[in-house]
Amino acid sequence: MKRPFPLGVAAAVAGATLLVWQPNPVWSAPVKTGFAERDISPAIGMERPGGYGKGFHQKFHDPCKARAAVFDDGERTVALVGLDALLIREPQVAEARRRIHEKTGISPEAVLIGASHSHSSGPTGMVLPGEFDHADDLVKDLAYEQSSAADPVYLETMIAGIVDAVAEAHQSRQELRLGFGRGEESKVSFNRRWRMKGGLSFTHPRYGNPEMIEPAGPIDPEVGVIGAWDAEGQLKGCVVNFACHATTSPPGISANFPWGIEKVIRGTFGEKVVVVFLNGASGDVTQVDNASPVKQTVGADAAMQVGGSVGAEAVKVMLGLKPRLTTEARIDVRRQVLEIPRRKPSPERLERCRELVKAKPTDAAALNDWIWAKEIVLLQAMIDQEPVRQVEVQAVQVGPAVFVTNPAEYFCEFGLQQKKASPFPFTWPVSLANGCVGYVPTTEALGPKGGGYETRLTSYSNLVPEAGDLIRDAGIALTRELTPGPVPAGEKVPPFTGGWQYGDVPPELK
Numbered sequence: 001m002k003r004p005f006p007l008g009v010a011a012a013v014a015g016a017t018l019l020v021w022q023p024n025p026v027w028s029a030p031v032k033t034g035f036a037e038r039d040i041s042p043a044i045g046m047e048r049p050g051g052y053g054k055g056f057h058q059k060f061h062d063p064c065k066a067r068a069a070v071f072d073d074g075e076r077t078v079a080l081v082g083l084d085a086l087l088i089r090e091p092q093v094a095e096a097r098r099r100i101h102e103k104t105g106i107s108p109e110a111v112l113i114g115a116s117h118s119h120s121s122g123p124t125g126m127v128l129p130g131e132f133d134h135a136d137d138l139v140k141d142l143a144y145e146q147s148s149a150a151d152p153v154y155l156e157t158m159i160a161g162i163v164d165a166v167a168e169a170h171q172s173r174q175e176l177r178l179g180f181g182r183g184e185e186s187k188v189s190f191n192r193r194w195r196m197k198g199g200l201s202f203t204h205p206r207y208g209n210p211e212m213i214e215p216a217g218p219i220d221p222e223v224g225v226i227g228a229w230d231a232e233g234q235l236k237g238c239v240v241n242f243a244c245h246a247t248t249s250p251p252g253i254s255a256n257f258p259w260g261i262e263k264v265i266r267g268t269f270g271e272k273v274v275v276v277f278l279n280g281a282s283g284d285v286t287q288v289d290n291a292s293p294v295k296q297t298v299g300a301d302a303a304m305q306v307g308g309s310v311g312a313e314a315v316k317v318m319l320g321l322k323p324r325l326t327t328e329a330r331i332d333v334r335r336q337v338l339e340i341p342r343r344k345p346s347p348e349r350l351e352r353c354r355e356l357v358k359a360k361p362t363d364a365a366a367l368n369d370w371i372w373a374k375e376i377v378l379l380q381a382m383i384d385q386e387p388v389r390q391v392e393v394q395a396v397q398v399g400p401a402v403f404v405t406n407p408a409e410y411f412c413e414f415g416l417q418q419k420k421a422s423p424f425p426f427t428w429p430v431s432l433a434n435g436c437v438g439y440v441p442t443t444e445a446l447g448p449k450g451g452g453y454e455t456r457l458t459s460y461s462n463l464v465p466e467a468g469d470l471i472r473d474a475g476i477a478l479t480r481e482l483t484p485g486p487v488p489a490g491e492k493v494p495p496f497t498g499g500w501q502y503g504d505v506p507p508e509l510k
């Protein structure tokens, strides 16, 4: 049974801010499209975010980038930014949008910034500078000294990279021919949550665990692609959407598996092609196959297996699109901000955790308990400051395609549900977009048969169980406010004027 929404949520949703542009049924100007990218690689020695404690970069493998596509139909302009980052927090999104608006005139609401969730990228979180300044010294120490923390120098590098990439994409926009399509890559991603014999669901039960019954959720094999070609037939850039955690982690600073996507696409179409990767609903999807009977590849090989396979599929899609390109695409956007409360730790648990964090143990098991206790203490400090979170949902239309965003590590099932309910021929969810509210699991995963890693209560993931449904429904509602454009049909074959005279005779045996 579904739990009723807490009153606060329903009321807040009803009063949410809504951006509505005037409907415009006529659009005839050819769409102008531009692409650009900037290197936003962190420096060696900077923090490597991705866990609940600190880690540091020691090597470089391949550049992290801000990759931008701008689409302008003469009336409206949108920017899609694929960011090689674990996550991007709301204040940095607001600042990037402000500067983009200043430089290009693009409306802040029309800028989509999606983090790829690369676990080998720069320090953009989890804790922001100053975020816990309101709290006591114990909390400040736990947040700034014991947790993964963003670097103010790096945040500026990232924002400047985003803004410059969008500005150049905007500046260089030109009449390109667009193609829209989808492929399927079903062998490189796996749901990482498993139903266990004990009745609960666990995350990464690990190879050979005899308690595993079946995956607790789906994957989404769809590879969504927009390609853009110039008049000479050269691919200038593309947008690729696929759902998988970017945890392959080549040795060192890296875009993670999007590195492999880019390598394969550039290998086919040229080194100047900009590849804007937007990660789908991948909160519970990973490259690790917990049921694999053989040891899987890791590091750069795994990044290339996932990214290369997705990139190869995108190449196949684009090769097939060429007969069906268009210069017309309606551009539009809708946006809504939901207000969703956080889950609160019980006073008893909070008390226990405050006690436990006072002494940091050294042995692994005790340290594990200490980390989760630290998270509860940090969470309470966040609740004191902000008990309800602003959660942005956005729908960005490019012709027959719509990108539906969530600022979460959003469970895969929600993305599939959005695809099914959307009126668009192509619906591509984008996770960790325009902010970060941590994992947003299904109500089932947060129910009596749920559990695992994503459902832990932390300073990172803490929205009420209904959050996922609210975000899903808001996204679907936004897609329904838009008018899908047609899928480019291509040039019709000429009327039949007679068969091929070399090929219309009976078999010749003598």
Ligand SMILES: [Zn+2]
Binding pocket: 117, 245, 409
């Ligand atoms: Zn994650």
